[in-house]
Every structure is written in structure tokens, then in C-alpha cells.
Amino acid sequence: METFHKKDKEETKKKLIQAAGEIFMKKGYQGLRAARIADVAGVSKTLIYRYFGTVEELFKAYLAQKDFWLAMEGQVEELLEDSRPDFGKQLAKQILEAQIIYFFQNKEMQEIMRWQISEPNQIARTMADSRELLGEELLSLSDPYFQNSGVNLRALLAIIIPGIYYLVLNAKVNGSTFCGININRKEDMEELQKIVKQAIDWCYEKAES
Known part of the structure; x- marks a missing residue:
């Protein structure tokens, strides 16, 4: 009986999270x-408060499932351990490439980012802070490699990651190009993925030299 109730509870939570997402996409x-x-x-409205406490906490649960970075939280320890030998070089390339694909294909993530920068509020700030904490853990791999090298990987990522957001939103919302790049075209998308990984390689090579 207890197992049944747990399963029922999880199913209800999934329904509520999905419903919150549907409404967010249609009505903001x-x-x-x-x-x-x-x-x-x-389901009954009372179940929102029973399982999540508030509508805001329910929405946070939705965001945690859809946000590319926050969805990685459970994998961080394993990623860090596997990536120590090369100071996170391959991991950085893999994450950036995956982020490009995920953000381009995921309409919900696109809407989340548009909402976050256009409607500042405490939930959006909390999300941004959580991403920063995750980023700090991942960057702890590369910081020793770049120390006193004259190369700032953090600054490069601070340009690349928002650049990905802008290129995708520009292509999806306006269907327009930027610097002649339109990632709605397969060849341009492939070039973007290629150059992002090259930029990481160049950083590590420059720091080594």
C-alpha cells in the first residue's frame, strides 16, 4: 500500500510539473x-501545496528539469572525477557542444532564458545563482591549469555561452543571421559547434605554451 501511495504521489507531481510547463509556454x-x-x-489544487508548498516551488521543480545546466547537478561529482587528468578540457568541449544542441532543440529552454532576462524576479535570480555554483565546481578543474598563464578561460566562456543563447534566439525568433551565421542551416550549426571546440583547444594550447 505504501508503495502504491508513493507511486501515485510521484505521478501526481509529474502531472503538476507538466501542467505548469504547458501554462508557462502559453501564458508566461x-x-x-x-x-x-x-x-x-x-488534480485537486490542494495537492500543489501538499507536494510543493507553493506555486513558486512547483515552478522551480519544472525549471530544474528543463534547464540544461541545472539538470547536470546530479552528475557533477562523476564528471569532475573523470575530467581531472586533462583539467576539464574535453569536458568543456562536450558540455558546450551539448548546450548548443539542447538549446537549439528545446523550445522550453529558449522560453526560460527569454523569461529570465526580460522579467527579473527572485526565482530567475535563484536559477542564475545555482548555475553559477555549478559553474564554479566545473571551473575548479581548469583554474589550476590557467593560473599565471595569461589566458582567461572564464572570460572566454562568459562570451561563448551567452553568444550561444543569442544566436539560437535570434535564429528561432527572427530567422535572421548574425555575422552571416544562421544556425537554422545545418552547415552553419556544424561550423558553430566546430569553432566553439576549437576555441577551447586554442585556450589550452596557449596556456601550455
Whole structure:
């Protein structure tokens, strides 16, 4: 009986998270209301408060599932351990390439980023801070390699990662190019992935020399 209740609870939570996502995509953050979420999920409104406490916490649960960076949290220890030998070089390339693909293909992540920069609020700030904490853990691998090298990998990533966001949103929202690059085209997408990985290689090679 206990197993049944746990399964039922998890199914209900999934329904509520999915409902919150559907409403967010159609009506934005301001459209998230307990009654509306419960109606879409087909469950009682009281279950939102029982399982999540508040609508805000329910929305955070949705964001944690859809955000590329936050979804990596459970893998961090394993990633760090596997990537120590090369100071995170291959990991950086793999993560950036995966981020490009994920962000390009995931409409929900695109909407989340647009919401975050256009409607500043505490939830958006909390998300940004969580990403920063995760980033600090990953960058702890590469910091010793670049110390006193005159090469700043952090600054490069601070340009590349927002650049990916902009290129994708520009291509998806306006369908336009940037510097002649339109990542709606397969060949341009492949070039973007290639040059991002090359930039990481150049950084490590420069620091070594």
C-alpha cells in the first residue's frame, strides 16, 4: 500500500510539473495560478501545496528539469572525477557542444532564458545563482591549469555561452543571421559547434605554451 501511495504521489507531481510547463509556454510566468495548474493537471489544487508548498516551488521543480545546466547537478561529482587528468578540457568541449544542441532543440529552454532576462524576479535570480555554483565546481578543474598563464578561460566562456543563447534566439525568433551565421542551416550549426571546440583547444594550447 505504501508503495502504491508513493507511486501515485510521484505521478501526481509529474502531472503538476507538466501542467505548469504547458501554462508557462502559453501564458508566461504571470499565467501560473494554482487553480489553472490543477485544472490542466486534472488534480485537486490542494495537492500543489501538499507536494510543493507553493506555486513558486512547483515552478522551480519544472525549471530544474528543463534547464540544461541545472539538470547536470546530479552528475557533477562523476564528471569532475573523470575530467581531472586533462583539467576539464574535453569536458568543456562536450558540455558546450551539448548546450548548443539542447538549446537549439528545446523550445522550453529558449522560453526560460527569454523569461529570465526580460522579467527579473527572485526565482530567475535563484536559477542564475545555482548555475553559477555549478559553474564554479566545473571551473575548479581548469583554474589550476590557467593560473599565471595569461589566458582567461572564464572570460572566454562568459562570451561563448551567452553568444550561444543569442544566436539560437535570434535564429528561432527572427530567422535572421548574425555575422552571416544562421544556425537554422545545418552547415552553419556544424561550423558553430566546430569553432566553439576549437576555441577551447586554442585556450589550452596557449596556456601550455
